[in-house]
Amino acid sequence: MKVNSTATTRWRHRGLTAVTGFALVAAPLALAPQPAQAEGEEESGWSYQVESVDTPISQGYQSAFDPVNRKFYRTDAQARSDVRFRETVYDSNEQEIGWKWGYSTTGGAAKLVEVDAKTKTVSKQFDYTNLTRLNGGRENQAQSWAGIAWSPNGQGQQSQSSLRTHFSPNGLAIDPSADPTFVSVHVRQQMTGNDITQTNGGANYGYGGGIVIFNKSQGAPTDADRLWKLADGSPILDNARQVAVNTVTNKAYVASMGAKNGNANRPGHLTVIDLATKTVEARIALPLRDGAFNQVSGDLTAGQNYGALDVTIDEENEIAYTGLIVSNGGGGTFKVPVIAVDVSDANLVKDGGADLHANDAKVDVLPATVTHNARPVFDADTKRIYVASYSNQTVEGQANGQISVVDGDTSSATYGTVIDSVQANYINSVAVDSERGIVYAADNSANVVRAYDADTLEPLIAVPGSGRVNDVAVDEVTGEVWVGMFSFSGTSAATTDVFRIFEPGVEPHGNDAVEFEVANTTSSYGTAGRTTVLVTDEDGREATGNLTISGAGAAQTVKLKRGEATFTLPSTLAAKAYALTFSYGGNSQLTAAGTTATHTVAKAATRTTVKVATVPTSKKAGKVTVTTSPKASGKITIVLTKGSSRKTIISALPSAGTRSVAVPKLAKGTWKITVTYAGGANHKASTGTTTVKVVK
Structure with a gap:
């Protein structure tokens, strides 16, 4: 039933007129x-309600929403810090006689926190601290001081952190099912010559990244769920950031920034992982810069690498769209292309990730260019790619942030081009509510979530966050928006915001x-x-x-x-x-x-047919076959007539809908055979006729 839309594009109103049927x-x-909530309204008439959920997060980084089971997940990436110091030892006369080691520990809270979307309460925590670090020992155990020379700081203390060696979750994606699969990456891991878990002779790479893949039913990840090195002992990841999942093929895609400094041996790349087997299938390098893209003033330096910052998946076409970052210290205003990578199973060269350039032919540089630091989201309903991007450098006094809309319809004449954009603040991520036609953008500078009309990018309302707003996710069932906070420079991630926005005239x-x-x-x-x-x-x-x-x-x-x-x-x-x-x-x-x-x-309509299988004679009986379509069971009446002569036979059809019935000896002449199916509980009655000529 088609109806006209009202002026707003968020909900299409329908008149409730009387309709036949x-x-x-x-x-x-x-x-x-009506729980305890914060409310607000803007001059536009749009309003909001915010509910805050206490979440035990020490160092928040990334969030993800499971739409199948309606659970919200947040990562806690806090590393462990172990400190030692010398304590003076005194005798019974309080005379100094020596010293002993004193120890203290902070952090080590690595975990994944689950919040139930219906009750808005923490429903489970998945502990990562039982995982073994790269340099040995578990994250819930003190780090070893063996072989480390005493070198105190100005406070007379010496510390060591697990930041570069543990497997705590930063980036996160979920493959939803009755038993969802979690894929997390640790972005700060570095493989060095001291890593006792290496088998490559102690090579000092100084970069890497830990991957953890496990199912919810496990309760917590184990060492068998870790990935961090290739068959030759080199790191799988390089300065990794975000991860995405294709829920149809059950593959994960991890974006690595690489060196970003012209080092062709460490390009930004995508890593393809099969979740069922927990194996790396391929690593796909992104192209080097060629100087073709310009800054606001001056040309880019040729030969530097793009870094892969974020990735999103077109599941139907098996395309991974990648957002890029460049090596400018965060202060430049570079424009970068959007990259499309064909990751279809049939076309992918699967070499275990050994050759970064084995899949160069699968990489397509789209015409669209956006501000760097780009984080794309593909919306399957509209076939659009919404890209959040920003640079820390302002342009004419305005924040150099942007939301760009790229045509993601591979059959469109404008595929891969920017079809709309809006200047914005420091937008760190976007989420699309295609049902209501709204784009939500996390502004982590102003600490608000901005809502835009998905069709026109008209700003609707800005909803304040309770901390440093990092990322957003939409619960498609309720239209609620879940907001994850980032812990940085003293900001807290111990609260998750859940909000709703209401169009003008709607009672919150x-x-x-x-x-x-x-x-x-x-x-x-x-x-x-x-x-x-x-x-x-x-x-x-x-x-x-x-x-x-x-x-x-x-x-x-x-x-x-x-x-x-x-x-x-x-x-x-x-x-x-x-x-x-x-x-x-x-x-x-x-x-x-x-x-x-x-x-x-x-009841279903039926058609009854009768065919003479054996022609009767005046001395011998014959046979007829009665069939109903569709197959039906029930009473049938067979009447044979010739002039005033009449013979009647009563029988029944089985569930197969066909039966061979004997007919008596008949006198010479032409007889009419009429079969009536009486119908049944699910079938209507019907009649079929034929004739038979008796010649002897």
Whole structure:
């Protein structure tokens, strides 16, 4: 059912007029729960509610949302710091007689924290501190001082950190399922000649990155879940940052920045990992700079590398889009291209990551150029790539941040080009709510989340965060936005924000009645039926969330799309009327509600045929074969007539829908055979005829 849109593009309003075959039902008025929340409104008329969730994070870095199980995850990457110092020893007369070692420890809180989206409470923590560090010992154990010379600082202390050797989670991605797979990367790891876990003769690389892959059912990762080196002992990653997952192929893609300094042996690259086997399939180098892209003033220096900062996946086409960063110390205003990498299983050269250039032919430099420090997100619904990017250097006094929209439709004539952009502040990440047509951007300088119209990039509202806003994720069921905080320079990540925004005229507390339009199409036995439901508020705004149907076969739950859900009913339903129950789970603005409707399954029409298998004679009986289509069982009546002569046979069809029936001896002449199928519980009656000529 097509309708006109109102002026706003966020919700497409539909008039609830009477339609033949539709039932309009209004659920009772109900108020959504109102926890302690912060609220605000801007001059635009848009408003927001924010709820804060306490999360035990010491050093927050990255977040991820599991849309299947509706869980929000945050990484805690805090390293362990061990300190030793000399304590003076005194005798019983309080005379100094020597010294002894004193020790203290801080940090070592590496973990993954799970927050349940429904209850907004911490539901689980996955401890990383039992993993063995590169230089030996577990993260929950003190680091060894063996062989380390005493070299105190000005406070008379000596410390060592596990920052470069442990496997704590920084970047994070989730392959969602009933037992989701977590993929985390540690970005600061460095492989040195002292690493006792190496098998390469103690080569000193000075860079690397730890990967951990494990399933939720494990409860915590183990040493068997770690990856950090290739077969030759060299590091898999190089200054790694973000990770993405293709949930169809179950592959992970890790972005590494590399050296970013013209060192062709350490280019920025993508690492492809098979999650089922926890093996590296390939590493794909990004192209070197060629001086073709310009700064605001002056040309770039040729021969320097791009670094891969972030990655996002077009799962349907198996394309990895990569955001880049350049080696400018963070202060330049470089423009960089968006890179598309063909990572399809059929085309990928799988050499275990040995040759960074084995897949050079799979790398495509798109026409789109954006500000560097780019972090792309591919939206499968709109086939657009939303790129958040920024530089620390201002342009004419304005922040050099940008949100760019790149055409990601591979069949489009404008594929790979920038089709829209908006100047912004220091945007660190974006998330797209394609259902409502909103783009959310994490501004980690102003510590707000900015909302934009996804079609026009018109700014809608800025929602203040409780800390240094780092990344955002959208719960597609409720439309709520989850905000992860970054721990840096004294900022805290111990709070996670969850907020909702409301268009002008919408009451934040959700005091709208839910209304349903149910299309009651009848179906016939043996044919699948379809029932479509439209869920709106009392003003006709289409709802988001999940709708469940029960009462006709197994219960089904689907996500509303533009307020609608279509259910396919089983073809095996018996012919009768079914009382359907529709249960709407609610969202951030509407309370859960339900309604009922009737779906009628009619008896299936049948066609009966009769064929003479053996022609009867005046001295010998014959046979006829009776068949119904579709196959049906039940009573059949066979009547043979010639003039005033009449013979009747009663029989029955089995479930196979066909039967051979004997007919009596008949006198010479032409007889008409009429077979009537009486119908059954799921089938209508029907009649078939034929003739037979008896010649002797």
